[in-house]
Amino acid sequence: MILSPIVLTGATGYLGSHILTQLLAKEYEVRITTRNLQRTQQDPLIKELLDKYPGKLHIYEADLLEEGSYDEVMKGAKALIHAASPFKIEGIKNPKKELVDPAVIGTRNVLNAASKGDIERVIQTSSIVAVYGDAIDVEMIEGDTFSEKNWNATSSISHQPYNYSKTVAEKEALALSLTSKWSLASINPGFILGPALTKRTDSTSVDFMLNLLNGKMAMGMPDLYFGVVDVRDVAGAHILALENQDVKGRFICCNQSLTMLEMSNILSKEFGKKYKIGSRVLPKFLFYILGPIMAGLTWSYVKKNIGIPLKFNNTRSTEELGVEYRPVQETIVDHAHQLIKDGILKK
Template sequence: MILSPVVLTGATGYLGSHILTQLLEKEYEVRITTRSLAKTQKEELILKLQEKYPNKLSIYEADLLEEGSYDDVMKGAKSLIHTASPFKIEGIKNPKKELVDPAVIGTRNVLNAASKGDIERVIQTSSIVAVYGDAIDVEMIEGDAFSEKNWNATSSISHQPYNYSKTVAEKEALALSLTSTWSLVSINPGFILGPSLTKRTDSTSIDFMLNLLNGKMAMGMPELYFGVVDVRDVAKAHIMALENTALKGRFICSNKSMTMLEMSNILRQEFGKAYKIGSKVLPKFLFYLLGPIMAGLSWSYVKKNIGIPLKFDNTRSKEELGMEYRPVEETILDHAHQLINDGILKK
C-alpha cells in the first residue's frame, strides 16, 4: 500500500513536529494543516524542513471546528495522522469550549473529510488518560496494570475534563471507523517528555520539566506517578503503526512508571546544585490543605491520585508494533539540556 502523501494535523506541536521530521526523513510527502497559513510559513522549523526536503512539505489552512475545512488537504492523500487536540490541565474556564469541542468535533470533522477523500489509513493520537481517569481506578480493573482493554469510565466534563476529552474523542474515531473504508489505529501515549524541536513553551510537558528545574518543587512535591515516554519514541510509534497496515486497535505507548521525585533525582545527579531541584515528597495531608490554593489540585484529585502507584502494560506496543523504548534517563536529561541550550531555562 502506498501511504504517501500523508496528512498530518498538529504538525507544529510538541509531538507533531517530531512526527513531521521523522516522516520527511523517511521520504514521505507530507501535507500539514494550520489555522494560520501566514504564521506557520514563517516558523523556523518549517522553513528548515522545506529547505532540507524540497517539494516534500506543503501547508494547508484548516480549522478543527469548521466543517469541510479539511476537504481540500485530503484530496489525493493516502493516509492521515491526526494529532491536533488541546493538551491543557490548568487554568481551564470552559472545559467544553476549550477541550471537549476541539477534541470531539475536531476529530469528527477531520475524519469525515478523510472519508470523502482517498485516505486508506488513519493513525489517531489518543492518550493514556483514555485508558484510565484517576490512579485509584486501578482498584476496578483485573490485575495491577492498565492495558488496552481498559477505558476511562470515571472522568467527566467537571472532573478531569482533559481526560474526558481524550476518551470521547477516541471513541468518536472508533465509531466513525466502523462505517469507513480507512483502517484505524489509536496510539495511547503516557506522559510525554523529551527534547522539543522548537523553542515553544506552550506545552504541559515542557512546563512540567521546567517546574522540576526552576525551584517550584524545591520545598517538596506530591507523590504522583506518571507513565513516562519519550516524544521521539511516540513519534516513531505513529509511523510504525502507519506502515504496518495489518494492525488495528489501540496501543499503549508508555515506557516506565515514575514519580516526580524519581525524575528529580535523575536531574540532580546530572546538574547537582546548579538548579533548585526538589529532593523530598510532601505528605498527602498537606495537599488536602494547600493543594487547591497553591497547585490547583482539588480534594477529589488529591484523594484519587496522590500516593497511588500506576502501572501500564506496554506489551502490545513492543510485541506487535516492535517498539524499543529508550532509557528514561536519556529522555529526561535530553529534555533538560534542550531547555537550557535553547535559553528557555536560565540559571
C-alpha cells in the same frame, strides 16, 4: 505498501513536530494543516524543513471546528495522522469550548473529510488518559496494570475534563471507523517528555520540567506517579503503526512509571547543585490544605491520585509495532538540556 501523501494535523505541536520530521526523513510527502497559513510559513522549524525537503512538505489552511475545511487537503492523500488536540490541564475556564469541542468535533470533521477522499489508513493520537481517569481507577480493574482493554469511565466535563475529552474523541474515531473504508490504529501515549524541536513554551510537558528544575519543588513535591514516554518514541510509534497496515486498535505507548521524586533524582545526578531540584516528598494531607491554593489541585484529585502507583502494559506497542523505548534517564536529561540550550531554563 507505502501510503503517500500523508496528511498530518497538529504538525507544529510538541509531538507533531517530531512526527513531521521523522516522516520527512523517511522521504514521505507530507501535507500539514494550520489555522494561520502565514504564521506557519514563518515558523523557524517549518521554514527549515521546507528548505531541506523541497517538494515534500505542503501547507493547507483548515480549522478543526469548521466542517468541510479539511476536504481539500484530503484529496489524493492516502493516509492521515490526526495529532491535533489541545493538551491543557490548568487554567481551564470553559472545558467544553477549550477541550471537548476541539477534540470531538475536530476528530469528527477531520475523519469525515478523510472518508470523502482516498484515505486508506488513519492513525489517531489518543492518550493514556483514555485508558484511565485517576490512579485510583486501578481498584476497578483486574490485576494492578492498565492495558488497552481498559477505558476511562470516571472522568467527566467537570472532573478531569482533559482526560474526558481524549476518551470521547477516541470513541468518536472508533465509531466512525466502523463505517469507513480506512483502517484505524490509535496511539495512547503516557506522559510525554523529551527534547522539543521548537522553543515554544505553551506545553504542559515544558511546564512540568521547568517546575522540577526552577525551585518550585525545592521544598517538596507530591507523591505522584506518571507513565513516562519519550516524545521521539511516540512519534516513531505513529509511523510504525502507519506502515504496518495489518495492526488495528489501541496501543499503549508508555515506557516506565516514575514518581516526581524519581525524576528529580535523575536530574540531580546530571546537574548536581546547579538548579534548585527537590529531594523529598511532602505528606498527602498537606495537599488537601495547600493543593487548591498553590497548585490548583482539587481535593478530589488529591484523594484519587497522590500516593497511588500506576502500572501500564506496553506489550502491544513493543511486540506488534516494534517500538524500542529509550531509557527514561535519557528522555529526562535530554529534555532538560534542550530547555537550557534554548534559553527556556536559565543557568
